[in-house]
Amino acid sequence: GVDYWTDITYLSDCAALSKDGSTLVLSMTFLPQINYISLVDSRKVTISTNKRVNWNDIRRKDVGRGLKLYYPRIISCEDYFVVLSFADTKYTHLHIFDSNGSFVCDVKTSERLRDIAYDSAARLIYGVDIDSDIYTYDISGLLM
Numbered sequence: 587g588v589d590y591w592t593d594i595t596y597l598s599d600c601a602a603l604s605k606d607g608s609t610l611v612l613s614m615t616f617l618p619q620i621n622y623i624s625l626v627d628s629r630k631v632t633i634s635t636n637k638r639v640n641w642n643d644i645r646r647k648d649v650g651r652g653l654k655l656y657y658p659r660i661i662s663c664e665d666y667f668v669v670l671s672f673a674d675t676k677y678t679h680l681h682i683f684d685s686n687g688s689f690v691c692d693v694k695t696s697e698r699l700r701d702i703a704y705d706s707a708a709r710l711i712y713g714v715d716i717d718s719d720i721y722t723y724d725i726s727g728l729l730m
Contacts, residue, residue, distance in 0.1 A: 602662040604685055611683075613657035613669045620657065620669065622687045633687050636673070657681075661711075663704045666690065668711060668725070670702050680711065682728060691728055697721050 598615040612621040618636035623629075635656075659670040663682075671679040671692075680693040680702070699713040699721070711723040 600658065600660045602660045602667055604667075605662060605665055609685065611660060611662075611667050613660035615655060615658050616653055618656045618673060620660075620667075620683060620687065631687050633683070633689075635681070635689075658700075659702055661702055661704045663711065663725075664706070664709075668702065668704070670699060670713075678713075680723065680725070682725070693723065693725060693728070695721070695723070 595616075599612040599621075600615070602611050602613075603609070604611065608624060608626050610623045610625055612623070613619075614621070618634060620633040620635070622631040622633070655672040657669045657671060661668050665685045667683045667685075669681045669683065671681045673679065674694075678695050678697060678699040680695065682690040682693065684690055695713065697713060697715045697719075699715050701714045703712045704710075705712060709724070709726040711725060713721045713723060715721065
């Protein structure tokens, strides 16, 4: 039931590649969903983080107004994936998933982040907020 020409915006996503290059992970911008796609055997796994939201709910929203952002950014972080989450309207969260798609933890921030990046040498996540201020997050204790 997806029409490419009318629904492509709703399928916006961000992508990150696993450390070993075997898996492409997509965070859906307008759906509460993370997709793991194996580049070895084409196996696909979908993780829905809010089962009450369905495709028809999304398609009824205007792209300019009322369409909720869920996961506008994903980064690979060692053997984990960190997703910038806008599911909460008051706080920005970092949702951490392992390489198999299991939810590891939720890191709530008090900043209003718009982007994230990972520094593997320092093992820090950098966040940029809406005013272009930079914050650092040491999540090495969460990555076992």
